[in-house]
Amino acid sequence: DTGVSQDPRHKITKRGQNVTFRCDPISEHNRLYWYRQTLGQGPEFLTYFQNEAQLEKSRLLSDRFSAERPKGSFSTLEIQRTEQGDSAMYLCASVGLREAFFGQGTRLTVV
Amino acid sequence: AQKITQTQPGMFVQEKEAVTLDCTYDTSDPSYGLFWYKQPSSGEMIFLIYQGSYDQQNATEGRYSLNFQKARKSANLVISASQLGDSAMYFCAMREGGNRDDKIIFGKGTRLHILP
Numbered sequence: 001d002t003g004v005s006q007d008p009r010h011k012i013t014k015r016g017q018n019v020t021f022r023c024d025p026i027s028e029h030n031r032l033y034w035y036r037q038t039l040g041q042g043p044e045f046l047t048y049f050q051n052e053a054q055l056e057k058s059r060l061l062s063d064r065f066s067a068e069r070p071k072g073s074f075s076t077l078e079i080q081r082t083e084q085g086d087s088a089m090y091l092c093a094s095v096g097l098r099e100a101f102f103g104q105g106t107r108l109t110v111v
Numbered sequence: 112a113q114k115i116t117q118t119q120p121g122m123f124v125q126e127k128e129a130v131t132l133d134c135t136y137d138t139s140d141p142s143y144g145l146f147w148y149k150q151p152s153s154g155e156m157i158f159l160i161y162q163g164s165y166d167q168q169n170a171t172e173g174r175y176s177l178n179f180q181k182a183r184k185s186a187n188l189v190i191s192a193s194q195l196g197d198s199a200m201y202f203c204a205m206r207e208g209g210n211r212d213d214k215i216i217f218g219k220g221t222r223l224h225i226l227p
Binding site: 002031033035041042043044045048050055056089091093095098099100101102104105107 | 144146148154155156158161163202204206213214215216217218219220
């Protein structure tokens with residue numbers, strides 16, 4: 001157990017629906033990252049927060065994606081109007097000075 | 112240009128032998144950090160080891176060590192006395208320094224198979 005939890009673990013949704021994922025990081029870490037991983041690939045950076053500030057957003061992230069980290073604690077990632085290409089594992093990382101621990105991920109399937 | 116390069120898509124190694132997984136990186140920032148992760152078939156990303164660019168010694172964690180060659184921009188992971196449970200995908204990752212460009216980027220990974 002890395003101390004980073006993600007919810008839900010699995011999500012099946014119909015194309016066009018909105019979905020929201022949650023990540024609870026390690027409380028001592030002020031940085032939180034979101035990644036997307038498809039089969040056989042390395043994690044792709046989506047966005048990251050330092051405390052409640054969203055510092056960078058990947059160009060891969062379309063306007064349908066939004067992330068928040070209210071009060072600098074847990075974070076949510078929302079995908080609006082899901083498409084089949086959004087099917088992937090969504091990973092959250094809690095990052096300290098010399099470590100970065102991942103949650104178990106949310107596997108999204110868009111049907 | 113890729114910032115993290117893992118040139119070995121797959122490797123087969125006999126159990127109990129040592130394994131070296133290659134990783135080269137590209138950065139002009141003097142301050143950076145390098146990470147290695149293991150991802151078994153179950154999917155979780157397991158943090159193995161970290162090396163800072165200013166660290167005086169190569170990082171070690173149990174059977175894992177990092178062969179850090181700064182001038183060559185390489186950060187190879189060495190696994191000593193490999194075990195069947197080491198079979199997994201391994202990713203090298205880098206975080207560049209600075210407050211505004213701090214994302215951690217990953218290589219494409221190496222799939223390691225340990226043979227009995």
